[in-house]
Amino acid sequence: MTQSLKRILLGDWGLVVLFIVAMLVVSLLVPNFMTQRNMLGLLQSVVTIGIVACTMMFCLASRDFDLSVGSIVAFTGMVAVMASNATGSILLGLLAALACGTFVGFLNGTVIAKLKINALITTLATMQIVRGLALISSDGRAVGINDPGFYQLALSRFLGVPTPIWVMAVAFAIFGFLLNRTVFGRNTLAIGGNPEASRLAGVNVDWMRIWIFTLQGLVCAVAGILLASRITSGQPNAAIGLELAVISACVLGGVSLAGGRAAMTGVIVGVLIIGVAENVMNLLNIQAFYQYVVRGVILLIAVLLDNLRSRALGRRG
C-alpha cells in the first residue's frame, strides 16, 4: 500500500495527482474558490511567473541558472512605458522593451558561454545592474502610462479570458513543443545530462546556452510588458524576488536542478500550485507576511521531492 503510494507520488504523474487532490480539497473547504471569477483571477496572478518559468525550465534543464529575470521584467516594463510615452507609439514602446530584454539575455548567455563565467555569478551581477538601470532611468519613481491604449493589453479579453492568460497559454504551448519535439529541446536536456559528452557528440553547447539565455530575456520582456500594463505603470521595484518564485515553480514541477530532466506539464502544475497557494491565502484573508513563509515551505517541499525522486530513480553508476 505505502509502496504503491510512493510509486505514484514519485512517478511521472505524481505531481499531477497531488495537484488534483489538493484542488479537490481546496474547492470543498474554501468558499468562493471554484468560481469562474476567482479562477481567472488566480490565472492572472500567475501570468508573470508562468511565462518566465517557460524559459527558466530550459535554463535549469541545461544545468544553468538565471537570477536576473525579476530585474529584467521590471526594467523592460519601465522601458515599454517610457518609450511609448516618449514616442507616442505603443508599438515602438513594446519593440524597445522586447529588444532590451533580448539584449540583456544575449549578454548573459554570451558571458556565460564564451567567457565561461559561472551562470550564478553572471546573472547575480546582471540582476543588480539591470535593477539599477531601472531605478536610474525612472529616478526611483513609478512612471505612469500616458496612452490609455496601453492598459488594453492586460484588460482586453478574448472569448471572455483576459489576454495575458492567453499569452501564458501560448507560451506554454510553444515551449512545450520546443522541449519535446525539437532538436533544440533534446539538446538542452542532453547538455544538462552531460555537457562534455554532448559537446563531443556534436552539440553546439555554447550556441545553445546563448540561445537559451536570449530567449529567457525575450520572454522576460513579454512578461514585463504585461505586468506594466496590469499595474498601469512602470515600477522600478516590480517583480522583486520573482526569480525565486519561478525557480520554485520549476523545481516543484520536476525540473532537476542537476540538469537533464524537465517536463512542461510539470512546470505548468508547479506554477499553478504556487498560484493556488497564494490565492487561497488571499481568500482566507491571511496576512501577506505569512505568504513568504508559505512560499519558503513550498520550495523546501519541492526540493525534497526532487531529491526523493532522483533517489527513487535509481542507481548511482
Place this chain on the structure above:
Amino acid sequence: MQAFLEFRDISKAYPGVKALQSVSFAVPKGSVHGLIGENGAGKSTLIRILSGDAAANTGEIRIGGEVQHYASTRDAYHAGVAVVHQELQLVPELTVAENLRLGRFPASGGVINFRHMFDDVGAKLRDIGIETDPREKVARLSIGERQMIEIAKAVMIDARVIALDEPTSSLSSRESEILFKLIERLKAEGKIILYISHRLDEIFRLCDGCTVLRDGKLAAHHESLKEVSRDQLVAEMVGREIADIWGWRPRDLGEPRLVVDHLAGERLKHPASFAARSGEIVGFFGLVGAGRSELMRLIYGADPARQGKVSIDGEETPLGDPRKSIRNGIVLCPEDRKFDGIVQGRSVAENITISSSRHYSPGGLLNFRKEAETAENFIKSMRIRTPSRRQDIVNLSGGNQQKVILARWLSEPDVKVLIVDEPTRGIDVGAKAEIYETLYQLAEKGLAIVVVSSELPEVMGISDRVIVMCEGHIRAEFTRADFSERKLLAAALPDRKVEPAARVVQ
C-alpha cells in the same frame, strides 16, 4: 571444500529486467573466484547485492556460515566486505589520502592531523606496491591510477571478502601486474577475492574456481579450472561456439583518406604525423599515458590544437570543433564513457541518435518514428540488453553502455574516418567479435578506421598496420606482415624502464 562465502537462491528484478534469477554458489576461504558472463548477465548486480548497495528480492548471503542482513553499504563494510565497483567512486577534488580515509579521518577533537594521515597512507600504499603521492588530488590522476587507489581503499579496510568488478579494464600492464601480486598476497592471507573480468586469460591465471552467469541465471560453476578449457568457458558464457574472435581478412586499400600533419596541443607536446588509407584499419598501441588518446582528441577537435593540420581526402578540415569534424566525416568514440560518452538521465534511444538525428530532423523538428527505428535497429543488431529503448542509459550494464556509444557513431551515415578509443573495454567476447566484424564491414565500405587499444592481442588481431606511441611520440610503425608481440612491446616501452611481463590476452 569448506564454503565460506555463500550465495543462496539470490534473485533480483528491476522494472522490465530479471537481473538475477535464483543464483546459488559457494566459495572457500583463501581463494580467488572468477565471475564471468556476457554484458548484462548480472555480475555487477550480484556484487552490488553483496556490498549492500542493492537489496535482493529473494535469497541470502552467508559469510562464515552467518546469514548477512545488510540495510546499507555500511553494514556490509562492517561485515568485512569491500567492493571495487566498475564505475569509480572517488571524490575528485580531494587528495588520495583524504579519499582513502574518508569517513575515518585521523583526528583529535575534530581537527584532522594531516601530516599523520599523509605519512600513514603513503606507507600503506608503498606496502602494497603503489607509488602515487598521497597528497595528489584524485582529479589529476590517470584513470589507471584512480583504479589502483580504489583497490587500495578496499585492501586498507582489511576486509574478509573483496570483490573487484573489472579492475583491469583501465590499468596498464604494469599496474595490472601490481594488482595480480596483491591478489596473490591477499589470497595467501586467507581472504576471498571475487574477480569479475571479460579477459579470460586473467581468469585462468588468477582464479581457483569460476562461476558463469548467463541472462541472470547460473550457467556453470567450476570449483577448479584445471580441467576447463577456454573454449568451454566461452561457450558457457555466450551459449554458442566462437571459432575465431578476430576474423581478420585482407582488404583492398585505397587512397589516403586521413592525413595528420605535425599535430600538437597542450597535452601532446611533440608534433605527430601519420596517414590512414581508405579501407585501412590502423591500430594505435602504447602503454596507458603514451599520448594516443590525446592525439585522437586533437584530430577530432575535442581539445584545441596548437599546431598542425588534419585533412580528409586531400581537403584540410578545421580543428578544435567536434561539430565541424562530424560534418566533415571524422568521428571519435571516446575512451572514458562515463565522462565523455553517455548522457546521463536520457534514454538509450536519445543517446544513440543525439548526433545522427539531425539528418532526419528538417528544421529542427524531431522525427520520432525514424528515431525509434534507428534505435531499435542498433539495439537489435548490437544486442544491447535493455528492457526498452526508453530506458535511462545509466541503468544499463557497463558493457551495454559502451555498445550504445558505439551505436551513436555507427548510426552516422557519412562517416569517412572512424576513430575508436578502446572500443571493447568492458565488452564480452561475443560482442567483441561482432564489433570487430562491424569494423571490417565499415572498412570494406571505404572508411579509414583508427583503433586505439592497450590490448596487444586486439591491436595485432584486427589492424592492417600498427603505429606505436611512447611518451607522447610516435615511435614505430609495423605492417601486418611484420607484427610480433616482442617488437610492438619493445617499441612501446620507454628505454629506461625494465620490461614488464606482457599482457597476453586470448
